[in-house]
Amino acid sequence: xxxxxxxxxxxxxxxxxxxxxxxxxxxxxxxxxxxxxxxxxxxxxxxxxxxxxxxxx
Amino acid sequence: xxxxxxxxxxxxxxxxxxxxxxxxxxxxxxxxxxxxxxxxxxxxxxxxxxxxxxxxxxxxxxxxxxxxxxxxxxxxxxxxxxxxxxxxxxxxxxxxxxxxxxxxxxxxxxxxxxxxxxxxxxxxxxxxxxxxxxxxxxxxxxxxxxxxxxxxxxxxxxxxxxxxxxxxxxxxxxxxxxxxxxxxxxxxxxxxxxxxxxxxxxxxxxxxxxxxxxxxxxxxxxxxxxxxxxxxxxxxxxxxxxxxxxxxxxxxxxxxxxxxxxxxxxxxxxxxxxxxxxxxxxxxxxxxxxxxxxxxxxxxxxxxxxxxxxxxxxxxxxxxxxxxxxxxxxxxxxxxxxxxxxxxxxxxxx
Numbered sequence: 001x002x003x004x005x006x007x008x009x010x011x012x013x014x015x016x017x018x019x020x021x022x023x024x025x026x027x028x029x030x031x032x033x034x035x036x037x038x039x040x041x042x043x044x045x046x047x048x049x050x051x052x053x054x055x056x057x
Numbered sequence: 058x059x060x061x062x063x064x065x066x067x068x069x070x071x072x073x074x075x076x077x078x079x080x081x082x083x084x085x086x087x088x089x090x091x092x093x094x095x096x097x098x099x100x101x102x103x104x105x106x107x108x109x110x111x112x113x114x115x116x117x118x119x120x121x122x123x124x125x126x127x128x129x130x131x132x133x134x135x136x137x138x139x140x141x142x143x144x145x146x147x148x149x150x151x152x153x154x155x156x157x158x159x160x161x162x163x164x165x166x167x168x169x170x171x172x173x174x175x176x177x178x179x180x181x182x183x184x185x186x187x188x189x190x191x192x193x194x195x196x197x198x199x200x201x202x203x204x205x206x207x208x209x210x211x212x213x214x215x216x217x218x219x220x221x222x223x224x225x226x227x228x229x230x231x232x233x234x235x236x237x238x239x240x241x242x243x244x245x246x247x248x249x250x251x252x253x254x255x256x257x258x259x260x261x262x263x264x265x266x267x268x269x270x271x272x273x274x275x276x277x278x279x280x281x282x283x284x285x286x287x288x289x290x291x292x293x294x295x296x297x298x299x300x301x302x303x304x305x306x307x308x309x310x311x312x313x314x315x316x317x318x319x320x321x322x323x324x325x326x327x328x329x330x331x332x333x334x335x336x337x338x339x340x341x342x343x344x345x346x347x348x349x350x351x352x353x354x355x356x357x358x359x360x361x362x363x364x365x366x367x368x369x370x371x372x373x374x375x376x377x378x379x380x381x382x383x384x385x386x387x388x389x390x391x392x393x394x395x396x397x398x399x400x401x402x403x404x405x406x407x
Contacts, residue, residue, distance in 0.1 A: 020167050024067055034064045036167075041064035045092035051129040053061040053122065054088040056077070056177060 060126060062092075068167035069175035074147035080203040080256065081181040082298045084109060087118065089125035089250065091132060096142040097125040098250030099257060102215075104205045106297035112205075112252060116216040124218055124250040141247045142257065148184060155183035157190065178299040185300060185380075186307075192384060197264070197290050200377045203256040204293040209283055211235060211255075219249040229289070233267075234281035236274065243271040264289065296373050303346070304376040307407050308383075310351010312338040314372045317359065325359045325394045332369050334360045336393075350404040355395060362392035379406060 017035055020026070026035070034041045038054070045052045066072075079086050079099050086101035100121045102112035128135060149155045152175045158164050167174040185199050206213055210228020214220045219241040224231050241249055244258045245268050262268055264287045272279040295301060296313070305311055317325065317333035327333040336358040340347050360375070369375050383389055383406040391402045 020067065026065075026067065032059070032063060034062070036065065036067050038064060038066065041062055042092050042094075045062040048062060050060060050062050051097065051125055052064060052088070052090050052092060053058075053125075054064045054066060054090065056066050056079075056086045056088070057084070 061089075061122070067174075069152045069177050069180060070164075070166045071151055071153070072175075072177075072180070074149060074151060074180060075144070078144040078147065079253070081177045081179075082202075082300065083177070085113075086177075086253075087121070089121065091129065094143075095132070095136065095139055097128045097139065098142065098248075099253040100251045102203075102205070102252045102256060104207075104294075104297070112215050114215045117214075117218070117251060120216075120218050121250040124248070128248060128250075135248070138243070138246055138248055141245065141261075142254075144261065148188065152180045152183065155180065155187050157187040158183040181298075182300045182303055186303065189380065190385065195381050197288070197381075198260055200380050201290040201293045201295050201373075203253075203260045204290045206230075206252070206255050206259065208290060208292045209259075209285075213241075213252050213255065215252065218251055219244075219255055229284050229286070230281075233270075233283050234279075235270070235272075235283075238274065239279070239281070240273040241270050242273055244268060259290070291374075291377065294371070294373050296371075296376070301373075301376065304380060306340050306344055306347040306351075308348060308376065308379045309354070309404070310339065310348035311336050311354055312340055314360065314375070316371065321359075325361060326399075327359075327361050330370065332361055332363070332375070334372055334375065336360065348404055348407060350402075353402045353404070354393070358393040358395050360391055360393050361399070362390075364390055 020036065034044065041052055041054065076094055077088065083101045083103050086099065088099060089097040091097065098121055100118055103109055104112055152158060153164055158179055163174055181202065185195065188195060188199065210225035210230035211221055212223040214222045221235055221237055221239040221241065224235050224237055241255065243249060244255060247254065247258055249255060258268065262285055264285055266285050268283040270281045270283065272281055305313060314334035315337050317335060319329040322329060322331060322333040325333055336354045336356055338356050339351060339354065363369060363375060363378065366378060369378055379389060385407055387406050388403050389406055391404065393400055393402055
């Protein structure tokens with residue numbers, strides 16, 4: 001219960017993507033990776049001319 | 058990695074099911090594609106409940122990525138070869154549009170809570186049960202999706218794109234001319250980056266068809282074929298899949314069934330090669346969506362017959378039969394051996 005309240009409070013302070021990362025322990029996904037945003041990925045791939053690598057997990 | 062735009066998708070909410078067609082019951086999957094949504098290839102395969110990593114490797118992923126870069130360099134000149142890598146329009150546009158999934162507590166955008174995340178496997182599960190509820194015929198590929206090439210006698214190296222490590226004697230692969238060491242470059246004209254790409258072609262292949270393969274053998278070009286007999290994909294064991302749980306619960310009202318050994322079958326009065334599946338247990342109370350008639354089974358019962366059907370031997374055979382041949386509301390007659398005596402149990406199918 002305390003843990004759930006702490007996570008909810010943390011989520012309220014963060015943006016939705018950060019809250020998701022925290023909940024899924026994905027905070028290590030950094031650098032050039034685009035997190036859970038396919039439209040941003042398409043846009044960057046069009047701009048850069050690079051192919052896309054999309055991981056579903 | 059810097060040669061790609063890398064995106065991590067962690068939820069199924071809003072997923073374009075017509076574009077992102079892959080084996081949705083994987084725990085991890087990769088799409089390699091162009092920004093215009095042309096698919097170069099897929100990566101990620103699984104064929105076992107416990108050993109989830111035996112069909113994938115870092116080396117294999119790297120080679121698939123190298124292959125994607127080659128295809129990207131040749132694009133759009135190779136666009137025609139890539140057309141088959143995108144599937145037909147899916148029955149439902151997104152997971153949240155699948156009727157069977159409506160009302161499930163986790164069918165909402167991921168919000169960082171345990172209850173907020175559409176799971177990829179729910180797309181397959183929901184689609185199959187929605188089609189069944191609508192009394193639409195379930196094709197074999199709905200119940201036995203993304204078959205491994207092993208079902209046709211080809212073992213592939215998970216550290217390569219599509220390199221043959223063994224060809225089973227007497228198999229369609231051997232009859233079609235495949236040899237150990239062959240690198241399958243294209244199948245049905247589609248360039249292959251991975252085992253998953255082979256599964257993609259097999260998933261969409263029709264019974265009775267003959268698939269054409271372009272090979273590289275000892276530095277030379279070669280060719281082979283795969284002839285697909287009727288019902289060939291039913292040899293694939295799908296019971297490792299998450300959907301098998303909903304089939305057991307909803308069709309039978311049981312937990313997984315355990316196959317008897319030949320000796321145990323003999324004791325139960327069943328011929329070797331006949332049906333002999335032991336009921337290990339019944340679902341716990343928290344499983345709400347289950348056949349109430351399953352209470353007629355007792356742990357330890359051995360199912361030895363269903364509807365007098367021949368050829369049903371494995372748990373997959375039994376679940377597949379009930380899914381495809383028994384419409385909602387129809388009855389199924391089971392014979393079980395309980396404490397040495399045969400008893401009949403009738404269930405109404407959901």
